[in-house]
Amino acid sequence: MAELYLGKWKLEDANKEMFNAYLEGLGVGFVTRKAACAVSADVTISLEGDIWTIKTSSTFKTYEIKFKLGIQFDEETADDRKVKTTVTLDKGVLIQEQKWDGKTTTIKREVIDGKLIVTCIIGDVVCVRTYKR
Ligand code: DKA
Secondary structure: OHHHOOEEEEEEEEOHHHHHHHHHHHOOOHHHHHHHHHOOOEEEEEEEOOEEEEEEEOOOOEEEEEEOOOOOEEEEOOOOOEEEEEEEEEOOEEEEEEEEOOEEEEEEEEEEOOEEEEEEEEOOEEEEEEEEO
16 A cells, blocks of 8 residues: 555646645745745655655755654644644545644545545645646
8 A cells, every 4th residue: 555655756736726725724924825836846755664754845845754654743844834743544545634723734645546646625725736656
């Protein structure tokens, strides 16, 4: 199951309007939202033993998280939020949950038809970003 995710993925399709709405829901300011929506991104997912790494690279920012499934850790996000994050793998979906200041966002990653589908959810805002190999 894990091997489905591993390797490098390149952003193929992103709804900029919905990504902007998602970032607004996170509390990201105007200038950062514009920069983040304008750029493409690569995601590299690797697994060593039971430690997963997800590295997201773009001309806007490069950041990575390292985690064990089900174990909460402190994450400083690309937009500088300090959050408590837990990642689980449920029925083939990698689910990243971030909690901070009474808010929660979920980022789901699943491989469908050879593409990495990233669904970012906050409140009733749902933004889908599609990556290809
Ligand atoms: C993705 O991997 C999007 C994941 C959500 C990133 C939110 C933080 C953005 C910082 C401006 O395609």
